[in-house]
Amino acid sequence: MAALTPYTFIQCPCSDSSTLGRPSDANPAANATNDDDEEADEDNRTFDPRAPRSNFSLYPLEYLLYCEDCHQIRCPRCVSEEIASYYCPSCLFEVPSSNLKSEGNRCTRNCFQCPICIGPLAVTSVETKPDPSLLAAPDNAAAPHSGPYALTCSYCHWTSTEAGLKFDRPNNIHAQLTKLRNGGLTRLTARERRERRKDPAYRAHLAAAAAVAVAAASEDVDDVEERGRGPGIEEKESLDVETQFANLKSFYQAQLANPNSSDTGLTGLGDLGFSSPTSLSRIMSIYTGGSLRDKKAKSRVGAMREALDADEGFQPARLDESAAIAALQAHGFDGTSSTAQLAEQPVNIGEPAFPHGQAHFASDLRPVPHLLRTKRSKRCPVCRHIISKPEAKVQTTRFRIRLVAGSYIPSIAIRPLALSPIPNTSSSFSSTSAPIPTSTSASASGPAIPGALLEPLRPAHFVLTFKNPIFESVKITLGAPAHTPGRFSSKVTVLCPEFQIDANTDVWDEALKEGLATTGGGAASGERDPRERRRRRGGTEDGSQSGINPTTQLEVGKIWERGRNWVSIVVEVVPPSLSTLPSGGGDSGLPLQEDEDVLEIPLFVRVEWEAEMGGDEVGSVMPGVGGSKEKGEGREKRELAYWCVLGLGRIRR
Amino acid sequence: MSKRHSLHPGSSSNTAAPPKPPVHLSSSLTIADSTLLAGTHTISLHGETVIHPRARIESHLGRVSVGRKCIVHERAVLGAAPVSSSSAAAAVVRRGGGGDGASGGDGAPAGVTLADYVTVEVAAVIEAGETVVGEGTVVGVGSRVGAGAVIGKHCTLTPHSEIAAGEVVPDSTVVYANGMRRTDKRGVAELKNKTMARQIDMLRRMIPSNPAKFA
Ligand SMILES: [Zn+2]
Ligand SMILES: [Zn+2]
Ligand SMILES: [Zn+2]
Ligand SMILES: [Zn+2]
Numbered sequence: 125m126a127a128l129t130p131y132t133f134i135q136c137p138c139s140d141s142s143t144l145g146r147p148s149d150a151n152p153a154a155n156a157t158n159d160d161d162e163e164a165d166e167d168n169r170t171f172d173p174r175a176p177r178s179n180f181s182l183y184p185l186e187y188l189l190y191c192e193d194c195h196q197i198r199c200p201r202c203v204s205e206e207i208a209s210y211y212c213p214s215c216l217f218e219v220p221s222s223n224l225k226s227e228g229n230r231c232t233r234n235c236f237q238c239p240i241c242i243g244p245l246a247v248t249s250v251e252t253k254p255d256p257s258l259l260a261a262p263d264n265a266a267a268p269h270s271g272p273y274a275l276t277c278s279y280c281h282w283t284s285t286e287a288g289l290k291f292d293r294p295n296n297i298h299a300q301l302t303k304l305r306n307g308g309l310t311r312l313t314a315r316e317r318r319e320r321r322k323d324p325a326y327r328a329h330l331a332a333a334a335a336v337a338v339a340a341a342s343e344d345v346d347d348v349e350e351r352g353r354g355p356g357i358e359e360k361e362s363l364d365v366e367t368q369f370a371n372l373k374s375f376y377q378a379q380l381a382n383p384n385s386s387d388t389g390l391t392g393l394g395d396l397g398f399s400s401p402t403s404l405s406r407i408m409s410i411y412t413g414g415s416l417r418d419k420k421a422k423s424r425v426g427a428m429r430e431a432l433d434a435d436e437g438f439q440p441a442r443l444d445e446s447a448a449i450a451a452l453q454a455h456g457f458d459g460t461s462s463t464a465q466l467a468e469q470p471v472n473i474g475e476p477a478f479p480h481g482q483a484h485f486a487s488d489l490r491p492v493p494h495l496l497r498t499k500r501s502k503r504c505p506v507c508r509h510i511i512s513k514p515e516a517k518v519q520t521t522r523f524r525i526r527l528v529a530g531s532y533i534p535s536i537a538i539r540p541l542a543l544s545p546i547p548n549t550s551s552s553f554s555s556t557s558a559p560i561p562t563s564t565s566a567s568a569s570g571p572a573i574p575g576a577l578l579e580p581l582r583p584a585h586f587v588l589t590f591k592n593p594i595f596e597s598v599k600i601t602l603g604a605p606a607h608t609p610g611r612f613s614s615k616v617t618v619l620c621p622e623f624q625i626d627a628n629t630d631v632w633d634e635a636l637k638e639g640l641a642t643t644g645g646g647a648a649s650g651e652r653d654p655r656e657r658r659r660r661r662g663g664t665e666d667g668s669q670s671g672i673n674p675t676t677q678l679e680v681g682k683i684w685e686r687g688r689n690w691v692s693i694v695v696e697v698v699p700p701s702l703s704t705l706p707s708g709g710g711d712s713g714l715p716l717q718e719d720e721d722v723l724e725i726p727l728f729v730r731v732e733w734e735a736e737m738g739g740d741e742v743g744s745v746m747p748g749v750g751g752s753k754e755k756g757e758g759r760e761k762r763e764l765a766y767w768c769v770l771g772l773g774r775i776r777r
Numbered sequence: 778m779s780k781r782h783s784l785h786p787g788s789s790s791n792t793a794a795p796p797k798p799p800v801h802l803s804s805s806l807t808i809a810d811s812t813l814l815a816g817t818h819t820i821s822l823h824g825e826t827v828i829h830p831r832a833r834i835e836s837h838l839g840r841v842s843v844g845r846k847c848i849v850h851e852r853a854v855l856g857a858a859p860v861s862s863s864s865a866a867a868a869v870v871r872r873g874g875g876g877d878g879a880s881g882g883d884g885a886p887a888g889v890t891l892a893d894y895v896t897v898e899v900a901a902v903i904e905a906g907e908t909v910v911g912e913g914t915v916v917g918v919g920s921r922v923g924a925g926a927v928i929g930k931h932c933t934l935t936p937h938s939e940i941a942a943g944e945v946v947p948d949s950t951v952v953y954a955n956g957m958r959r960t961d962k963r964g965v966a967e968l969k970n971k972t973m974a975r976q977i978d979m980l981r982r983m984i985p986s987n988p989a990k991f992a
Contacts, residue, residue, distance in 0.1 A: 240959065241953055241954055241957075276963070279935060279953060280935070280951050280953045280954070280957075280959060281933060281951050281959075281961045281963055282959070283962065283963050285962075285963075286962050458958070458959075486959075
């Protein structure tokens with residue numbers, strides 16, 4: 125069983141079902157009243173970290189953002205994203221969004237991925253292929269680089285010649301590739317195709333091209349298909365999807381424009397716009413059951429005929445799959461392309477053998493141009509303020525604006541607390557029946573090693589260290605259910621549910637102060653090891669360790685230790701026995717579910733502080749934003765409340 | 778083995794004074810001073826082969842034969858003890874124990890046989906037990922070839938590939954991505970051999986050879 129590192133997840137308030145859709149006044153702090161006991165009574169609802177819904181609302185602190193205007197946590201689910209720029213992850217070239225519309229969402233600058241293993245492809249000359257293991261041999265540089273060229277993967281040694289793709293020039297591969305069909309045939313545009321059909325030499329040319337295709341393509345798919353098709357050139361002509369669509373479109377447009385089937389109210393389908401009143405009436409007629417439908421339209425539909433030949437976009441279905449079967453027999457399952465590989469493939473519109481872009485065999489796979497990625501800025505969905513904005517330049521990873529929650533709400537660190545000495549375990553066991561959090565229960569043993577298993581029915585103690593990131597001192601109120609929800613309920617006691625954390629003041633100021641020994645908890649180095657700090661503090665305050673040993677002292681209502689901008693408190697838990705024997709309980713006979721042995725306690729955290737009233741705080745005028753506010757002279761009271769989940773450890777089975 | 782030891786394998790082996798294995802070294806061999814040769818059976822290293830510093834060749838379990846124009850990189854191990862001895866034994870039994878290696882047989886079982894133009898990259902391990910690596914094959918960084926495996930010609934084992942004991946890998950196979958297999962259709966064997974010859978020329982100028990130490 126893997127050891128469990130203690131963790132803290134924070135529930136974004138947006139997932140509160142009672143406030144869905146209105147996150148602005150959805151501050152649970154408004155619901156949560158002054159006392160956490162009252163709060164529990166009032167809501168009568170304890171956050172259950174094991175509820176299936178909770179999976180989608182719990183985030184580590186690092187994932188959360190914070191809106192300064194709404195004074196609210198924002199999680200990945202409750203921000204609206206805007207695409208700032210598109211770029212290629214391979215060449216880091218920013219693609220203007222206008223290009224995106226015309227050229228698609230893939231890099232057009234010779235960035236290709238291997239269709240087999242997604243490794244990057246390099247352009248190499250087919251004749252003098254430099255070996256990837258060769259370390260810059262001087263002779264190699266002198267080697268003549270002449271065409272044809274191919275794309276090769278230096279990892280799995282795939283080469284585009286396997287799909288019959290060779291390039292004349294080493295640059296502008298993307299443009300060359302779009303004109304190439306597998307096997308090296310040129311793909312024609314619709315106009316070229318039309319022009320060529322008029323050419324008398326086309327018949328001979330087509331036959332030659334087919335022969336080339338047969339020779340070049342390693343598989344015999346084309347071969348069989350060529351034979352399978354009829355002798356007539358009209359039947360033999362196979363269209364790629366683009367041409368077929370263009371032909372079909374022009375054919376049906378011609379049909380609609382046909383005078384003997386014309387309708388005064390309706391133009392061609394291609395011109396159908398949703399803004400025109402005729403289209404609207406047409407759509408209405410569809411939904412209203414034909415009351416508006418005129419009979420003319422019906423008769424017009426009846427007058428239309430279907431496409432008859434390749435010129436009109438007619439393509440007979442290829443039912444002869446013997447070639448595919450033969451190839452499957454020859455290459456086996458390994459020769460077929462996987463679903464993942466097919467998903468990576470750009471829609472391949474050039475291949476008559478697989479008109480819908482689906483290559484059935486690995487040998488049909490084409491190089492994959494890199495998919496573009498985006499940089500996104502994030503906005504608060506309520507006030508529309510930007511809370512995260514990356515630098516526009518693709519090469520930089522910096523952010524212009526990034527309001528991370530970690531710099532607004534206190535972080536919670538969990539550390540198991542070993543109480544020394546452990547006098548006798550039996551007494552601690554007896555205290556489990558009623559774990560009164562007095563100093564007597566300090567004799568209980570806790571797992572000293574982080575990640576150690578928790579003993580069932582034996583109190584364990586954890587030190588929670590709250591660290592205040594803001595420059596105001598904050599008041600924290602904690603609320604935890606006495607019994608964790610779930611089948612195996614642990615008893616939880618927060619020994620100090622209410623405390624104050626000092627402001628995150630300047631480190632150097634604090635260091636100077638500590639030099640004068642004015643404050644007890646100050647230290648220059650932030651919080652390094654709290655234990656070390658305590659020892660040091662004990663030394664400075666008492667001059668000796670003669671006082672009560674703080675490691676054995678657990679008192680209700682007392683904080684464990686405090687520092688410059690942090691406070692540690694102790695939580696006592698009594699893990700349940702994970703025995704699944706049917707001991708009378710209704711569903712206790714079920715086997716232990718996955719991670720049901722993890723001790724997770726829900727903790728309601730309420731943070732209150734007083735902040736400067738910003739001049740630009742428009743939001744503070746609005747009621748209900750950011751919880752209750754009492755406007756004083758330039759100061760206002762703020763509060764923030766949320767549930768979080770502390771994963772403390774696994775319970776021994 | 779600690780790092781410090783591996784830095785000076787020669788000195789540590791000298792002080793411990795293990796018997797030097799019988800060797801058959803070609804005159805055109807390039808073998809670095811800090812290469813470690815150990816074992817009891819014959820180690821034959823053929824012409825124009827380059828053995829990098831800190832490579833380890835062990836003949837405890839059988840003869841080790843390295844063909845011509847091979848490159849054995851740093852920390853590569855030829856003839857390592859099989860991880861699972863039972864499978865290695867099974868492989869030996871299956872293959873009938875016939876020594877199909879190169880010359881220099883002393884009647885002992887063949888441990889590892891590398892054909893010509895084989896590259897064994899950094900930290901790759903080839904277990905002993907009639908293991909054969911075919912011509913022009915590249916054993917990638919950190920790969921492990923199990924005992925009794927027979928790898929064909931011009932194969933490529935990408936870094937950290939594992940070949941099970943006793944496995945037979947056909948010619949021109951590329952082993953990649955956690956054991957996926959495909960066939961190399963580039964047909965560049967000749968070219969690769971040429972570039973490898975050039976690489977060996979360069980390495981021979983760069984690695985000081987000391988075959989006398991092992992003789
Ligand atoms: Zn949210
Ligand atoms: Zn690119
Ligand atoms: Zn690849
Ligand atoms: Zn906002």
